[in-house]
Amino acid sequence: MNGRRLIISAGVALAFFAAPVAAWAQSHLDMAIAETQKAIHYGKEGHHGSSFVQHVDNAIDHAMMAQKAHPNQHVKKAIADLRRGRKIVDGTHWPSILHKGAAQATKALGQLQAAQ
Numbered sequence: 001m002n003g004r005r006l007i008i009s010a011g012v013a014l015a016f017f018a019a020p021v022a023a024w025a026q027s028h029l030d031m032a033i034a035e036t037q038k039a040i041h042y043g044k045e046g047h048h049g050s051s052f053v054q055h056v057d058n059a060i061d062h063a064m065m066a067q068k069a070h071p072n073q074h075v076k077k078a079i080a081d082l083r084r085g086r087k088i089v090d091g092t093h094w095p096s097i098l099h100k101g102a103a104q105a106t107k108a109l110g111q112l113q114a115a116q
Contacts, residue, residue, distance in 0.1 A: 043102025046095030
């Protein structure tokens with residue numbers, strides 16, 4: 001009887017500690033989605049390259065934290081797409097280049113939403 005209580009107690013303790021980690025990962029995923037949406041907005045406007053890069057950087061940071069807390073293939077692909085978009089746009093304000101970066105961010109947004 002004591003063995004069963006020990007196993008149940010260990011399971012409850014594990015669930016107690018695992019729940020905040022999952023919530024923490026979801027919070028970072030939600031923030032990554034919000035930052036990606038802001039980046040797409042600035043990418044489609046044109047002449048806002050620095051704002052686009054800033055929001056992409058924030059999205060990458062949050063996506064990486066979500067990936068560390070709860071590894072997911074969709075988040076991994078989204079990080080790669082966000083980095084590609086940042087590399088395309090970095091250092092320019094040309095609308096045509098920003099649209100290409102926004103297209104990469106849109107792909108990343110789809111991956112992040114699939115990870116939810």
